[in-house]
Amino acid sequence: MISARRTEETRVSDSTVRRLSGYYRVLGELLEQGENTVSSYQLALRSGSTPAQVRKDLSFFGQFGKRGTGYDVVQLLAEIRSILGLDRRWKVCLVGAGNLAHALFTHKEFEREGFVIEAVLDNDPAKIGQRWSHLAVETVEHLARVVRERQLVIGIIATPAAAAQDVADHLVSAGIQGVLNFAPRKLSVPPKVSLRNVNLAIELEGLSFALK
Amino acid sequence: MISARRTEETRVSDSTVRRLSGYYRVLGELLEQGENTVSSYQLALRSGSTPAQVRKDLSFFGQFGKRGTGYDVVQLLAEIRSILGLDRRWKVCLVGAGNLAHALFTHKEFEREGFVIEAVLDNDPAKIGQRWSHLAVETVEHLARVVRERQLVIGIIATPAAAAQDVADHLVSAGIQGVLNFAPRKLSVPPKVSLRNVNLAIELEGLSFALK
DNA sequence: TGTTGTGAAGGCGTTCACAGCC
DNA sequence: GGCTGTGAACGCCTTCACAACA
Numbered sequence A, B: 001m002i003s004a005r006r007t008e009e010t011r012v013s014d015s016t017v018r019r020l021s022g023y024y025r026v027l028g029e030l031l032e033q034g035e036n037t038v039s040s041y042q043l044a045l046r047s048g049s050t051p052a053q054v055r056k057d058l059s060f061f062g063q064f065g066k067r068g069t070g071y072d073v074v075q076l077l078a079e080i081r082s083i084l085g086l087d088r089r090w091k092v093c094l095v096g097a098g099n100l101a102h103a104l105f106t107h108k109e110f111e112r113e114g115f116v117i118e119a120v121l122d123n124d125p126a127k128i129g130q131r132w133s134h135l136a137v138e139t140v141e142h143l144a145r146v147v148r149e150r151q152l153v154i155g156i157i158a159t160p161a162a163a164a165q166d167v168a169d170h171l172v173s174a175g176i177q178g179v180l181n182f183a184p185r186k187l188s189v190p191p192k193v194s195l196r197n198v199n200l201a202i203e204l205e206g207l208s209f210a211l212k
Numbered sequence C: 001t002g003t004t005g006t007g008a009a010g011g012c013g014t015t016c017a018c019a020g021c022c
Numbered sequence D: 001g002g003c004t005g006t007g008a009a010c011g012c013c014t015t016c017a018c019a020a021c022a
Helices: A014-032 A040-047 A051-059 A073-084 A099-106 A108-112 A140-150 A161-173 A200-211 B014-032 B040-047 B051-059 B073-084 B099-106 B108-112 B140-150 B161-173 B200-211
Strands: A070-072 A090-095 A115-122 A154-157 A178-181 A194-197 B070-072 B090-095 B115-122 B154-157 B178-181 B194-197
Touching: A014 A040, A014 A051, A014 A073, A014 B200, A040 A051, A040 A070, A070 A073, A073 B200, A090 A099, A090 A140, A090 A161, A090 B200, A099 A115, A099 B099, A108 A115, A108 B200, A115 A140, A140 A161, A154 A161, A154 B200, A161 A178, A178 B200, A194 B200, A200 B014, A200 B073, A200 B090, A200 B108, A200 B154, A200 B178, A200 B194, B014 B040, B014 B051, B014 B073, B040 B051, B040 B070, B070 B073, B090 B099, B090 B140, B090 B161, B099 B115, B108 B115, B115 B140, B140 B161, B154 B161, B161 B178
Parallel strands: A090 A115, A090 A154, A154 A178, A178 A194, B090 B115, B090 B154, B154 B178, B178 B194
Antiparallel strands: none
16 A cells, blocks of 8 residues: 655645545445445545546545556555544543533444544533443543543533633643534634534524525 | 625625624624624634624625724624524424434524424334424424425434435425435435535544644 | 546635725 | 725635546
8 A cells, every 4th residue: 555645745625634534435335335446537426526626635645546447445445544544543532411422422433433432521410420331421620630641632522602612721731632612612722733613503504594 | 774685696605604603603792791893803803714804704795884883793693693594484304313313403502593393203113203392203204295294494314324315305305495414425416405514524534634 | 548647727715905984 | 093895916726638657
């Protein structure tokens, strides 16, 4: 396998990374279907992109295809897995133990991709101590210690909006490297910490706007 | 209140609509805090945008500010509510009755903004008949009829990936106008149907990429 | 022939900068 | 003086188009 490494200092856009996730998913399906090779055209068709876009996206990371043939499914899958960092384990801290957190916790896909939730915390006494599978819900007062001691690198914030920035501050000071925020509030984190936001209301509002 | 209506045929970008949602949230907070006016600078600071961007975004829909003063909080809130279509009720159909669907169902924010879930459907006999608040989970076999009879306009797909396209097809043929898809699969819908995707795995993969 | 890889062109969203107005 | 509204400049992402090559 050719090492998937950027040779240039070109900044890869967020859109490109998101599309890589899409290609990754399609390649998994193609593998299950027993396909050996795939063209940029097919990959585009099944992932909702365009052939040129597929080739351009991949070109940021190397030359993975064969002219006249296309891409080897197994090889490209491995390349993208490596590019996206899915070939390792990511220790995750889940803050908030509400319905959304529980849905995320029970979601099998994450664990399959290497995202392993190793702590669940909340500030509700009624929830603290609850067993969630092999974990017990802990008090959010222990957040910083838990993150440090278990060396958790990604924090998922699934708390009410009012608590989100405070939680983020504690995560950051404890050394968290990435934050996935579900609270509908703009968070401030230092530039070295990666931040992604998922705001369900924004998506519904986007639909509402389009339907008007 | 000046009517919020686009005078030009300029296509408003998706980014602009998403930012409007952010401004909307900040304005709500400002209102609670008793602020009467707000400048593009403050709005940008609190929503994670830039002053020029705020003004440009708003300019697509009208002229809502006063030079030298800024924007009236109450008025701008009403304008954006109208622009985003949050001044009406949207009847929503929730397909899939798993943990994620339940989290969405119990989320109070949606109802507050006018998104009212009026049907929950699943194909699991063990779930059909379950009471979810004032609703009962119905069989997905009745999907088309339910959408038509209750005149539901937005469908939320919270099913496994394998079922998603089939559900989307039924929703579309029953006359649904917008789809919010949580299944990790690219959906095909006719151009007249609005489609938004929320893919939690993509967000985690984006973090993973950034942390590598 | 078929398909990739990629420089160049194109298009679109963001930022600038300033005229206009309160 | 302060802040908005907006045409113009800018920069980035996407698309094109074709040379390279299996």
